[in-house]
Amino acid sequence: MDIREKIRGLVEYFRSEDFKITLILVRKSPLTILGLALTVFLVLVAVFAPLIAPYDPIKQDLKNRLQPPSWEHPFGTDQLGRDIFSRVVWGSRISLFIALIVVAISFTVGTTIGIISGYFGGKVDEVLMRITDMFMAFPRLVLALAVAAALGPGLFNTMLAIAFVSWVYYARLARASTLQIREEVYIEAARAIGASDRRILFLHVLPMVITPVIVQATLDMGGTILTAAGLGFLGLGVQPPTPEWGVMVSEGRRFITEQWWVSTFPGFAILLATLGFNLLGDGINDILNVRARR
Amino acid sequence: MDLKTYILRRLALMLFVLFGIIVITFIVSHVIPADPIGAILGPQAPPELVEKVRKEWGFDKPLPEQFVDYMVNLLHGNLGKSIRTNKPVAEDLMKFFPATIELATAAMIVAIAIGIPLGIISAVKKDKWPDHISRIFALMGVSMPVFWLGLILLFVLYYQLGIFPGPGRLDPGIEAPPRITGILTLDSLITGNFEAFTNAVWHLMLPSFVLGYYASASITRITRTSLLEVMTQDFIRTARAKGLSERVVLFRHALRNALIPTTTVIGMAYGSLLEGAILTETIFAWPGLGRYSTGAFLSVDFLAVMGSTLLIAVIYSVANLVVDILYAFLDPRIRYA
Amino acid sequence: MTSKGKEENLLEIRDLYVRFHTLRGIVKAIDGVNLEVGYGEVLGLVGETGSGKTVTGLSILRLLEQNAEITGGEIIFQGKDLLKLPLKEILKIRGRDISMIFQEPKAALNPVMQVGDQVAESFLVHEDISKKEARERVLEIFRRVGLPDPERVYKSYPHELSGGMAQRVVISMALALKPKLLIADEPTSALDVTIQAQIMDLFRELINEMGTSVIYITHDMALAAEISDRIAVMYAGRIVEVAGTETIFENPLHPYTQGLLKSIPKPGYRGKLFSMEGEIPPLINPPSGCRFHPRCPKRFDPCDKEVPKLVEVEQGHKVACFLFGGVSR
Numbered sequence: 001m002d003i004r005e006k007i008r009g010l011v012e013y014f015r016s017e018d019f020k021i022t023l024i025l026v027r028k029s030p031l032t033i034l035g036l037a038l039t040v041f042l043v044l045v046a047v048f049a050p051l052i053a054p055y056d057p058i059k060q061d062l063k064n065r066l067q068p069p070s071w072e073h074p075f076g077t078d079q080l081g082r083d084i085f086s087r088v089v090w091g092s093r094i095s096l097f098i099a100l101i102v103v104a105i106s107f108t109v110g111t112t113i114g115i116i117s118g119y120f121g122g123k124v125d126e127v128l129m130r131i132t133d134m135f136m137a138f139p140r141l142v143l144a145l146a147v148a149a150a151l152g153p154g155l156f157n158t159m160l161a162i163a164f165v166s167w168v169y170y171a172r173l174a175r176a177s178t179l180q181i182r183e184e185v186y187i188e189a190a191r192a193i194g195a196s197d198r199r200i201l202f203l204h205v206l207p208m209v210i211t212p213v214i215v216q217a218t219l220d221m222g223g224t225i226l227t228a229a230g231l232g233f234l235g236l237g238v239q240p241p242t243p244e245w246g247v248m249v250s251e252g253r254r255f256i257t258e259q260w261w262v263s264t265f266p267g268f269a270i271l272l273a274t275l276g277f278n279l280l281g282d283g284i285n286d287i288l289n290v291r292a293r294r
Numbered sequence: 295m296d297l298k299t300y301i302l303r304r305l306a307l308m309l310f311v312l313f314g315i316i317v318i319t320f321i322v323s324h325v326i327p328a329d330p331i332g333a334i335l336g337p338q339a340p341p342e343l344v345e346k347v348r349k350e351w352g353f354d355k356p357l358p359e360q361f362v363d364y365m366v367n368l369l370h371g372n373l374g375k376s377i378r379t380n381k382p383v384a385e386d387l388m389k390f391f392p393a394t395i396e397l398a399t400a401a402m403i404v405a406i407a408i409g410i411p412l413g414i415i416s417a418v419k420k421d422k423w424p425d426h427i428s429r430i431f432a433l434m435g436v437s438m439p440v441f442w443l444g445l446i447l448l449f450v451l452y453y454q455l456g457i458f459p460g461p462g463r464l465d466p467g468i469e470a471p472p473r474i475t476g477i478l479t480l481d482s483l484i485t486g487n488f489e490a491f492t493n494a495v496w497h498l499m500l501p502s503f504v505l506g507y508y509a510s511a512s513i514t515r516i517t518r519t520s521l522l523e524v525m526t527q528d529f530i531r532t533a534r535a536k537g538l539s540e541r542v543v544l545f546r547h548a549l550r551n552a553l554i555p556t557t558t559v560i561g562m563a564y565g566s567l568l569e570g571a572i573l574t575e576t577i578f579a580w581p582g583l584g585r586y587s588t589g590a591f592l593s594v595d596f597l598a599v600m601g602s603t604l605l606i607a608v609i610y611s612v613a614n615l616v617v618d619i620l621y622a623f624l625d626p627r628i629r630y631a
Numbered sequence: 632m633t634s635k636g637k638e639e640n641l642l643e644i645r646d647l648y649v650r651f652h653t654l655r656g657i658v659k660a661i662d663g664v665n666l667e668v669g670y671g672e673v674l675g676l677v678g679e680t681g682s683g684k685t686v687t688g689l690s691i692l693r694l695l696e697q698n699a700e701i702t703g704g705e706i707i708f709q710g711k712d713l714l715k716l717p718l719k720e721i722l723k724i725r726g727r728d729i730s731m732i733f734q735e736p737k738a739a740l741n742p743v744m745q746v747g748d749q750v751a752e753s754f755l756v757h758e759d760i761s762k763k764e765a766r767e768r769v770l771e772i773f774r775r776v777g778l779p780d781p782e783r784v785y786k787s788y789p790h791e792l793s794g795g796m797a798q799r800v801v802i803s804m805a806l807a808l809k810p811k812l813l814i815a816d817e818p819t820s821a822l823d824v825t826i827q828a829q830i831m832d833l834f835r836e837l838i839n840e841m842g843t844s845v846i847y848i849t850h851d852m853a854l855a856a857e858i859s860d861r862i863a864v865m866y867a868g869r870i871v872e873v874a875g876t877e878t879i880f881e882n883p884l885h886p887y888t889q890g891l892l893k894s895i896p897k898p899g900y901r902g903k904l905f906s907m908e909g910e911i912p913p914l915i916n917p918p919s920g921c922r923f924h925p926r927c928p929k930r931f932d933p934c935d936k937e938v939p940k941l942v943e944v945e946q947g948h949k950v951a952c953f954l955f956g957g958v959s960r
Contacts, residue, residue: 021654031429134314138607139565141572146319146603149591150326226439230573233441235592249442253577256449267442274437282433290654528738534694536753536804537725547741554743625743626788 025287032283038276046092053086057243066259076261078251084261087243088269094244095273098159099224105163107217110170115209117171118178119201129175132168140165141227148236158237162227166220173216177209215285222277229270245270300622308615315607320364323600325357335377373604374597378589383601386586391605392476393463394575394582397505398567400479400498404506405513405563410556412510413517417552418544420522428514435511441573444504448577451500458500459493461579468493501578505570509563516559521552554625561617565610572606640707641844642668642691642812647704649686649695656915660686662868662922664704665941668812673838673845675859675876677852677891681911683868684848688814690714691846692725708812727757730805731814735821736797740789746800747773747785753807772803776833795826802833809841816848831857852891856880861947864888867912867922870941874948884950886927921953929954 026032045052061081069076075084117128135143144165151157181187181204190200231237232246240247245266252262331348348354355363367373373383412428419425451458463478464470471481471490479498482490524530525548533547534540568583575584583602590598622628649661661683668674678684689695691706691713706713708729713721733739740746750772751765760768766785773781776799789797798818805813818834819827835858838845849855855862856876863873864887872885883889890907909926912918918925924934933939933953941951 024654031426031433130314133311134318137311137315137611138318138603139569139610141569142603142606143318143322145572145587145591146322146599147326149594149596149599150322152327222437226437229439230441230569233439233573234588246439246441249439249445253445256445257453260449263442263445267439267446270439270442271434271437274439275433278433278437528733528735529741531694532733532739532801532804533741535692535725535731537722537727537756538752539722547744550743551741627742627790 022287025290026283029283029286031279032287035276035279035281035283038272039280042092042096042273042276045089046096049089049093053083053089055083055086057082057087057090058241066255066262068259069261075265076259078248078262079255084248084265087248088245088266091243091245091248091266091269092273094155094238094242095225095228095270098155098162098228098238099221099277101159102163102166102224102228103217103220105159106166106220107170107213109163110167111174111209111213113167114171114174114176115178115201115205118175119182119197119205125175128171132171135165135168136172138165141230144227144231145234145236148231153236153239155238155242158228158231161231162224166224169220170213170216173213174209177212178205181205181208211288215281215288218277218281218284222274222281225270225274225277297622300628301619304615304618304622308611311611312608315604315611316365316368317361319600319604319607320361322603323596324353324360324364327596368604373601376590376595376598378593378595378598383598386598387583387601387605389476390581390586391583391609393478393580394568394571394584395609396477396479397498397501397571397575397580397582398564400502401505401509401567401570402560402564404502405509405567406560408506409510409513410517410553413514413556414521414544414549416514416518417521417525429518432511432514435507438508439573440504440508440570441577443507444501444574444577447500447504459497461577463497463580464490464493465497501574501580504574505567508570509567512559512563512566513556517552517556520555521548524548524552527551550624554621557617557621557624561614564613564617568606568610639670640667641670641709642666642846643705643707644687644691645705645707647687647690647706648702649683649690650700650702651696652698652700653915658914659917660699660868660914661690662917663938664865664868664870666863666870666873668844668846670811671842671844672861673847673859675855675862676846676848676865677850677855677862678865679850679911681867681914682865684865685816687865688731688816688846688848691812691814692729692731693718693721694731723757726753726805726810727808728810729812729814730808730810731816732801732805732818734817736794736801736818737789737792739801740797742789744788745786746789746792746797747787750800750804750807753804757808768807769803772807773800776803776837778803793826794822795829798822798826798830799833802830802837806837806841806843810843812844812846813838814846814848817850819854820849820851834858853895864891867917868914869922869938870949870951871923872948872950872952873941878948882948884944884948884955885923885952886929886954887923921951 059082061077064077064081065079067073067077073083073085075088078084078087113128117125144161147161147164148158151161187200187204190204228237228244229246229249232244233250235250238244238247240251248266249263252259252266255262331344331353335344335347353360371384373387375381376383376386379386412432416425416428448461452460459465468490469487471478471485471487474481474484478494479491482488482494530543530548533543571582572584572587575582576588583606587599587602589595590602644664644666647661647664651658651660664683664687666674666687676684676687686695690701693713695701701714704714708724713724741749747766747769750769751762754760754765754768755762769785770781773784778784778796778799784792784796784800792800819830822830837843847855847859859876861873861875862879864871864879864885866887872879872883872888879888880892883892893905894907896904907926912922912925918935920933920935920937921927921939924930927934931953939951939953941949942956943949944955
């Protein structure tokens with residue numbers, strides 16, 4: 001299919017009844033819209049951080065340390081005099097970046113392994129499943145912490161640690177979907193007319209498996225932001241002075257009684273970002289379910 | 295297959311899982327770090343010491359041999375020594391883990407007490423206000439950083455409003471009961487020390503609520519989804535056709551089926567409770583595994599980190615084992631797997 | 632058995648209208664259905680998938696889904712309009728005076744409850760007896776429906792039973808309290824043919840013994856003929872013809888009924904199989920007038936403008952077609 005045909009196909013889809021129903025469903029779900037709005041907002045803030053943040057997030061200004069929220073500093077300043085608002089804004093870049101990379105890696109690796117495992121079955125499947133079992137015997141954060149401790153602190157190591165732990169969930173999900181589809185009659189039919197495994201995998205299996213995995217990926221974005229923040233809070237993730245939200249909450253802990261704003265605003269940012277992705281993921285899940293059931 | 299056989303098979307599977315845990319911890323502690331000995335001794339260690347320890351501990355041997363050594367050590371309960379506390383890691387872990395068990399279990403009770411009723415209401419009143427509110431409530435729970443929530447609630451409810459007691463397991467003036475299980479609430483009950491009991495419970499409330507809220511979200515969700523799915527099944531229609539009231543249909547037929555997947559989620563939720571404990575124990579000055587491992591992470595006390603990870607994984611596996619057995623008890627179909 | 636009003640009927644459905652609210656729009660599923668069932672008679676309700684026969688059955692006991700709306704009509708049972716009774720009264724009628732069984736027997740049973748307990752529940756809900764007594768009655772009825780080793784079956788779970796055994800359990804549950812009316816919605820469609828025959832035999836025995844009236848819902852004309860005294864043919868939410876079983880086979884009047892009968896392949900026939908042209912119309916936007924007119928080989932002028940009424944053409948034989956009157960004026 002060439003480009004023109006693809007565009008025509010897309011335009012037809014947007015005009016189709018199917019799409020109209022999807023729009024109705026989205027409109028009926030204010031929570032999904034909220035999720036979409038929050039997510040878009042987060043992306044915009046992250047992309048335009050240099051334009052939005054009034055101050056340099058790293059530059060210290062000890063004369064102005066621990067100032068309460070004011071017009072000049074809407075979120076106040078921290079113990080080194082840095083503007084918290086600017087730091088939170090810049091922090092969105094970091095969190096989003098981590099989430100995107102981690103999810104992209106674990107999604108790709110996990111789904112591929114899961115599909116291969118589910119489709120080809122046999123010894124390969126057995127071995128891969130035992131491996132995922134071993135990983136899943138650990139609560140996710142705990143294993144990520146151990147790996148992060150082994151690798152050492154830093155942005156790159158944090159991402160590696162979380163991805164190392166997250167791929168198994170995608171593998172499981174993709175495998176389950178693949179197993180279901182493998183039994184479908186149309187796969188047998190395709191094989192009967194001589195389609196190669198690769199063709200079947202790409203044309204038939206992948207599209208069907210993608211759907212639940214995409215939902216998982218969206219929800220996982222939120223989960224990754226939380227995990228990264230947790231790692232940061234414990235001191236194992238991104239290191240100061242990089243303005244990562246979890247690190248900021250941790251730094252503000254000492255001052256919580258008098259200068260509550262140092263910890264509160266970064267934590268609130270974590271909440272909003274995660275909430276956005278979770279709402280979006282949930283919404284997509286609901287819509288797909290309703291459509292599938294009809 | 296009856297229940298007993300299933301339990302035995304499941305226990306056998308558990309051994310395999312434990313083996314897997316040991317393998318993974320070995321990989322993380324011996325294979326992943328660029329310099330395991332450096333990681334264990336800390337960055338300040340002089341290079342001669344590092345070499346000495348490397349030979350002594352057999353880090354120059356081939357990997358499979360190292361693994362055997364590792365296993366043997368584990369079986370003897372030797373988890374190495376913490377550079378921070380200077381005591382054997384195993385001893386430290388024994389000291390601290392009952393507090394975490396107490397917290398996690400209390401949080402589990404909170405999570406179930408919030409999660410299941412909320413999920414039921416949500417399903418029964420689908421798409422109406424109670425559903426929306428409880429979904430938002432659950433979503434907030436799963437989107438909120440636990441450590442932040444703990445911090446904020448502690449600040450507001452203890453520091454500002456004085457409703458709840460401060461960090462720690464007991465008020466400073468209260469006499470602690472002798473250590474039998476290490477679980478304060480149990481120990482004080484056993485020894486009849488009611489003052490300590492009430493105080494311990496009171497201290498337990500805020501942290502277990504914070505943790506429990508986080509875990510309740512997934513329980514609410516699965517209960518809702520599961521119940522909605524069950525309600526569309528044929529046997530519900532048959533139950534109604536028999537003349538049963540909607541209440542009986544819900545409690546006697548629907549829930550008995552719907553709560554089965556919830557049991558599995560409860561097992562998984564225990565895992566997030568353990569994670570949450572790591573993140574919040576420091577905030578509540580709770581002397582459990584969480585605080586211990588946080589200290590270990592921060593001072594890069596590598597062996598303590600590995601020991602804690604191992605123990606937490608074991609606790610998690612046991613919790614899942616219990617849940618699986620419960621599941622088989624509730625669902626007769628599964629025993630035939 | 633006649634359907635004419637001289638004797639009282641056990642059940643009368645008059646001008647029933649049911650519609651469903653879906654994402655795609657409003658589905659006018661049942662559009663003016665009139666039906667009677669006499670005492671001790673078996674009425675076969677025949678129609679293709681989507682004709683509304685199941686919805687009709689469900690409406691009687693008000694078991695419709697939440698997006699369904701009964702917008703008009705009456706269902707008179709023992710002198711009372713079931714559609715206007717408070718729910719409490721309907722609960723008493725369900726399972727005791729009117730029972731319903733469905734297509735998939737194993738799916739109709741609670742998978743985590745012993746089947747015996749589920750049948751016992753029927754007794755315990757409607758009668759004031761002890762659990763032990765209920766258990767005895769269950770074992771009794773299990774014996775009656777031909778289940779081997781009733782005690783073992785009592786303790787079984789649905790997935791441990793075969794399809795035929797499960798259906799016998801379901802039948803026990805439905806007939807436990809000897810209801811006056813049984814609504815059976817494709818009770819044998821999910822079973823193997825040999826089991827089907829067994830269940831049909833059992834069925835016949837039991838209803839003869841108990842004098843139960845039955846509405847036997849099916850898409851299979853031949854199956855309906857085996858057991859029914861009268862047959863009502865339904866198409867796209869309306870009744871198009873009602874007559875005694877023999878009459879309908881010997882003298883089908885409505886073009887749809889004729890088409891249905893022609894579609895039944897006769898053994899030994901080697902020619903091209905007959906099929907009616909066209910498809911069942913979508914009920915969101917049904918055809919105007921007679922809903923069959925787009926497919927009808929005999930359609931003429933009034934067919935797409937007005938709805939033909941169900942009119943008695945000869946004793947006990949009603950048709951809704953302009954070929955035989957059916958004009959409202």
